[in-house]
Amino acid sequence: MSTLTPHPATAAAPPLHTSHLLRRCTFNRAFAIIYASAIVALLYYHLLTLRHSTTFISSATAATFLVADLVLAFMWITTTSFRLFPTGRKVFPENLVKVLDKKDFPALDIFICTADPYKEPPMNVVNTALSLMAYDYPPEKISVYVSDDGGSELTLFAFFEAAKFAKIWLPFCRDNDIIDRCPEAFFRSNGIAFPDRTKIKAMYEKMKIKVESVVDRGNINSEYITNEDEQKAFNKWNKGFTRHQHPAVIQVLLESKQDNDIQGHPMPNLIYVSREKNKASPHNFKAGALNTLLRVSAVLTNAPIVLTQDCDMYSNDPKTPQQMLCFYVDQSIRHNLGYIQFPQRFQGINKADIYGSEYKRLYVINPGGMDGLKGPCYVGSGCFFVRRVFFGGPSLPELPKLHELRPDYIVKKPIKSQEVFDLAHEVAGSNYESNSTWGSKMGFRYGSLSEDFFTGLHQHCRGWKSLFFHPKRPAFLGDLPISLYDALNQNRRWCIGLLEVVFSKYNPLTFGSRFMGPLMGLAYAHNAFWPIWSIPIYIYSFLPQLALINRVPVFPKVTDYWFLLYVFLFFGAYIQDCLDFMLAQGTFQQWWNDQRMFLIRGLSSYIFGFIEFSIKHLGIASKGFHVTSKVVDNDQSKRYDNGVFEFGVPSPMFVPLATVAIVNLVAFVIGILQTLMGGNVNGLLGQMFLSCFGLVNSWPIYEAMVWRTDKGKMPRVINVTSTSLGLILCMLAMLVPNA
Numbered sequence: 001m002s003t004l005t006p007h008p009a010t011a012a013a014p015p016l017h018t019s020h021l022l023r024r025c026t027f028n029r030a031f032a033i034i035y036a037s038a039i040v041a042l043l044y045y046h047l048l049t050l051r052h053s054t055t056f057i058s059s060a061t062a063a064t065f066l067v068a069d070l071v072l073a074f075m076w077i078t079t080t081s082f083r084l085f086p087t088g089r090k091v092f093p094e095n096l097v098k099v100l101d102k103k104d105f106p107a108l109d110i111f112i113c114t115a116d117p118y119k120e121p122p123m124n125v126v127n128t129a130l131s132l133m134a135y136d137y138p139p140e141k142i143s144v145y146v147s148d149d150g151g152s153e154l155t156l157f158a159f160f161e162a163a164k165f166a167k168i169w170l171p172f173c174r175d176n177d178i179i180d181r182c183p184e185a186f187f188r189s190n191g192i193a194f195p196d197r198t199k200i201k202a203m204y205e206k207m208k209i210k211v212e213s214v215v216d217r218g219n220i221n222s223e224y225i226t227n228e229d230e231q232k233a234f235n236k237w238n239k240g241f242t243r244h245q246h247p248a249v250i251q252v253l254l255e256s257k258q259d260n261d262i263q264g265h266p267m268p269n270l271i272y273v274s275r276e277k278n279k280a281s282p283h284n285f286k287a288g289a290l291n292t293l294l295r296v297s298a299v300l301t302n303a304p305i306v307l308t309q310d311c312d313m314y315s316n317d318p319k320t321p322q323q324m325l326c327f328y329v330d331q332s333i334r335h336n337l338g339y340i341q342f343p344q345r346f347q348g349i350n351k352a353d354i355y356g357s358e359y360k361r362l363y364v365i366n367p368g369g370m371d372g373l374k375g376p377c378y379v380g381s382g383c384f385f386v387r388r389v390f391f392g393g394p395s396l397p398e399l400p401k402l403h404e405l406r407p408d409y410i411v412k413k414p415i416k417s418q419e420v421f422d423l424a425h426e427v428a429g430s431n432y433e434s435n436s437t438w439g440s441k442m443g444f445r446y447g448s449l450s451e452d453f454f455t456g457l458h459q460h461c462r463g464w465k466s467l468f469f470h471p472k473r474p475a476f477l478g479d480l481p482i483s484l485y486d487a488l489n490q491n492r493r494w495c496i497g498l499l500e501v502v503f504s505k506y507n508p509l510t511f512g513s514r515f516m517g518p519l520m521g522l523a524y525a526h527n528a529f530w531p532i533w534s535i536p537i538y539i540y541s542f543l544p545q546l547a548l549i550n551r552v553p554v555f556p557k558v559t560d561y562w563f564l565l566y567v568f569l570f571f572g573a574y575i576q577d578c579l580d581f582m583l584a585q586g587t588f589q590q591w592w593n594d595q596r597m598f599l600i601r602g603l604s605s606y607i608f609g610f611i612e613f614s615i616k617h618l619g620i621a622s623k624g625f626h627v628t629s630k631v632v633d634n635d636q637s638k639r640y641d642n643g644v645f646e647f648g649v650p651s652p653m654f655v656p657l658a659t660v661a662i663v664n665l666v667a668f669v670i671g672i673l674q675t676l677m678g679g680n681v682n683g684l685l686g687q688m689f690l691s692c693f694g695l696v697n698s699w700p701i702y703e704a705m706v707w708r709t710d711k712g713k714m715p716r717v718i719n720v721t722s723t724s725l726g727l728i729l730c731m732l733a734m735l736v737p738n739a
């Protein structure tokens with residue numbers, strides 16, 4: 001491990017970072033006490049109602065609402081764990097040079113994962129890599145490792161090209177002090193004219209066309225292969241080579257000690273790694289890929305800091321590593337600091353963020369809340385790890401047998417030497433991990449499709465802390481799903497992964513609270529228990545509405561004091577949520593769409609995730625890690641930019657959404673008719689409000705079901721199925737005796 005040698009005068013050194021509790025903290029705490037009392041009152045009210053229920057149906061209804069509200073109360077408690085110590089941080093990277101010489105900056109191993117050249121276009125991966133290679137950091141200290149789980153020569157080809165272009169791109173960024181160091185993003189924002197911009201743009205475009213044509217054709221023109229090295233590398237893709245069955249391919253594309261840019265400055269290392277795949281041995285998806293990179297990088301460079309990046313998350317700020325260093329070099333927090341997480345932010349979101357893709361709570365608000373405790377969860381990308389965190393607790397190391405893999409091993413051999421080459425291939429083998437503790441005690445955790453969440457949880461339980469830093473200028477920007485189907489599928493995969501954690505030994509409530517303290521346990525539980533939001537969401541989307549159709553009141557009368565309690569609980573939660581959202585730079589409209597997506601997820605991805613989890617654990621089937629597509633279809637992308645919901649595919653996940661839309665519509669119409677006919681609706685106003693709320697939220701669904709004609713409208717089978725289902729439910733509701 002490289003030793004940090006701060007200047008002698010550290011004691012009087014200027015601050016590198018500060019942290020403070022956010023001002024809303026006092027309000028949050030006071031409000032939590034009031035809201036908690038209201039919840040207790042509500043539970044008391046439920047017990048009273050249950051006691052006074054006389055028929056089976058009324059008792060069943062009361063019990064159902066009690067269950068719904070118990071789940072809501074539990075989720076409220078978990079949310080509160082984020083609100084008691086919300087923390088903000090500042091860094092002063094300008095002070096860094098006063099504390100540490102540039103030549104003593106620690107080395108940085110950057111991991112980029114990609115898994116499929118058709119869902120994750122190699123040109124995008126290249127852009128991500130270039131933006132990271134161009135960090136404003138000593139280039140000889142940077143090593144970029146690209147893990148290709150797609151085992152694709154197309155991706156490797158793209159990187160051969162990228163390595164050549166990088167020799168021009170890096171000095172161009174450095175000389176002009178460019179901030180957008182992702183070429184695609186830079187050329188998109190064609191504001192200021194830099195010298196040579198046109199020339200470099202032409203080179204970039206040429207590379208892009210070449211790479212894209214190769215990807216389109218699916219193979220590499222022989223005239224594109226310019227030297228023996230390349231030919232030798234591509235020869236590995238022989239007949240027997242498939243993405244599921246192939247030997248390890250490790251290719252050093254740039255070697256810092258050998259390769260210079262066009263101005264003679266050293267280049268960063270750039271290494272392509274496609275681990276060995278074998279149908280007989282489990283590969284553990286992204287966690288497996290990352291563990292392979294941990295080992296391969298240990299053999300080649302073994303930097304003390306590791307940054308993990310998804311292939312679509314490019315760097316948006318060249319100073320990010322220096323911001324990170326502000327924490328890393330601080331000796332007072334160093335001993336148990338495991339990782340520094342930057343938020344995942346996204347590019348290309350439409351103005352209203354119709355699918356709530358920003359996940360503001362998950363990526364920005366909640367991590368800030370956990371930062372005041374023991375630190376945020378790991379979210380898979382944009383996270384700087386201290387390498388040592390993968391090898392046991394801060395005071396209880398768990399070291400690999402091979403000393404070359406240990407976090408304190410110092411690499412002396414050149415990365416292209418035969419010895420290093422052989423060892424790197426060995427540790428990238430598909431059987432290397434069998435009978436070892438990789439994935440259980442060392443490295444990234446296996447056993448959950450949400451490997452990020454599981455890994456962070458495990459590290460916190462072992463006594464590591466983490467840090468959240470949210471700079472004004474986003475450190476990284478990623479792609480997001482632009483169809484509802486993709487968005488829900490992604491969420492469904494997360495839910496399966498989260499349930500895998502809930503049902504493991506590492507349940508955040510039991511195991512987690514014991515090792516991290518109750519608030520951290522609750523904070524982790526908040527995510528882990530996401531899928532149970534389905535319970536109250538289903539109940540409140542159907543039951544009050546069906547009862548309204550049947551003219552049975554289920555909430556207190558408007559004139560009753562208990563009604564106020566309901567009003568307070570509903571609006572209290574909603575308004576606080578909206579405030580949190582807007583304080584995190586959200587607009588009201590984005591918040592509104594975000595809450596709609598929360599309901600939509602509750603009705604679809606959460607419950608479908610739960611079902612798939614159950615099926616998987618009965619051993620019936622499993623889809624594994626379904627990579628989110630980052631390719632955009634033009635029409636679809638136009639609709640997305642206009643804020644139009646994209647249904648299009650006949651997914652069963654849409655059935656509950658459309659059914660709820662129908663039931664709420666019918667209930668609302670019946671409620672209005674009753675009012676117009678002079679019926680006594682005093683006891684039904686709460687239900688009318690809820691069905692109206694359902695109706696407003698369902699607006700895009702009615703549009704997609706009834707009057708849209710484009711490809712993204714609701715498919716016919718879903719229309720027919722859910723309308724029938726909805727109407728049957730309404731009819732059944734009318735048949736239930738309501739006396």
Ligand SMILES: O=c1ccn([C@@H]2O[C@H](COP(=O)(O)OP(=O)(O)O[C@H]3O[C@H](CO)[C@@H](O)[C@H](O)[C@H]3O)[C@@H](O)[C@H]2O)c(=O)[nH]1
Pocket residue numbers: 113114115116120147149284285286289309310311312344379380381449450451452490493494497625626627628629
């Ligand atoms: O077998 C696999 C599957 C995926 N990946 C990579 O994992 C990353 C994330 O995959 P993606 O399909 O983009 O999933 P998202 O749901 O968008 O990703 C979020 O959720 C994942 C956990 O489910 C985390 O790993 C990610 O960091 C987080 O951004 C991508 O770079 C993939 O190339 C692999 O390397 N190997």
Ligand SMILES: [Mn+2]
Pocket residue numbers: 310312479628
């Ligand atoms: Mn992604």
